[in-house]
Amino acid sequence: MKMHIKPLSLAFFIAANAFALHVNAAEENVQYRDPPRWSVPDRTPQARFATMKKENTNAYAQAMNDCRAMRGREAADCKRExxxxxxxxxxxxxxMTMGAHR
Structure with a gap:
């Protein structure tokens, strides 16, 4: 069975989907806001280090999680990296943090 798509129908379909994507992208979910503590700056080197440590630890955990999907040497190389x-x-x-107050 051959399917014939008319150019006008195809153009309408593409335009409708583009409009739908634009409308969805413009919507903002205001129900979920960042917690107020996220907008409090780290004022001391120790606080900045704690924040960096937390971010680095989470990035490492994510990388290790990605490595678990691999097998063999590829997984070992991924974990090492x-x-x-x-x-x-x-x-x-x-x-960056400890050198700031020396």
């Missing part, structure tokens, strides 16, 4: 990135990021966090 994730650990190396975490160690590098923690070194940078220490340098």
């Amino acid at each position: 994730a650990r190396a990135n975490f160690d590098r990021d923690m070194r940078r966090a220490r340098e």
